[in-house]
Amino acid sequence: MKYLCLGYFDREKMDSRPKEEIDAVMRECGSHLEELYKSGQVIIDAGLAHETKVLRREKGKVKVTDGPFIETKEMIGSAFLIEASDMEDAIRIASLHPATQVGAGEQFGWRIEVRPIHYFEKREGKD
Numbered sequence: 732m733k734y735l736c737l738g739y740f741d742r743e744k745m746d747s748r749p750k751e752e753i754d755a756v757m758r759e760c761g762s763h764l765e766e767l768y769k770s771g772q773v774i775i776d777a778g779l780a781h782e783t784k785v786l787r788r789e790k791g792k793v794k795v796t797d798g799p800f801i802e803t804k805e806m807i808g809s810a811f812l813i814e815a816s817d818m819e820d821a822i823r824i825a826s827l828h829p830a831t832q833v834g835a836g837e838q839f840g841w842r843i844e845v846r847p848i849h850y851f852e853k854r855e856g857k858d
Contacts, residue, residue, distance in 0.1 A: 732817070733815075733847075733848040734815055738807065738808050739842050741806075743804045744804075767811075770813075775812045776809070777811065804840075809830075822845060828843055
């Protein structure tokens with residue numbers, strides 16, 4: 732079964748720190764990402780930019796606005812897709828992610844949300 736894992740952070744807390752401090756914390760992530768990848772169960776991993784556009788249908792037309800749609804301190808900073816036998820296995824794999832392994836992440840509100848995927852379609856020739 733496939734699981735979508737979303738990595739969250741508190742943007743306000745991270746933005747309040749000097750760039751050098753954030754860069755040092757992010758350098759700690761590399762070895763943990765390697766362990767996650769070595770599990771052989773990561774299908775795709777993506778870091779997400781802050782820019783967001785929200786699309787919705789309104790009065791018969793698609794409307795595009797700047798996001799995030801809901802005002803919140805918590806932002807999605809990463810998304811990764813894994814293959815796991817069940818939720819317990821998915822939690823084990825997701826717990827290898829830097830969000831749960833790097834101690835400094837706690838002060839920035841790092842966390843991972845694990846969600847089972849009900850269907851998944853891979854289209855040939857599409858990346």
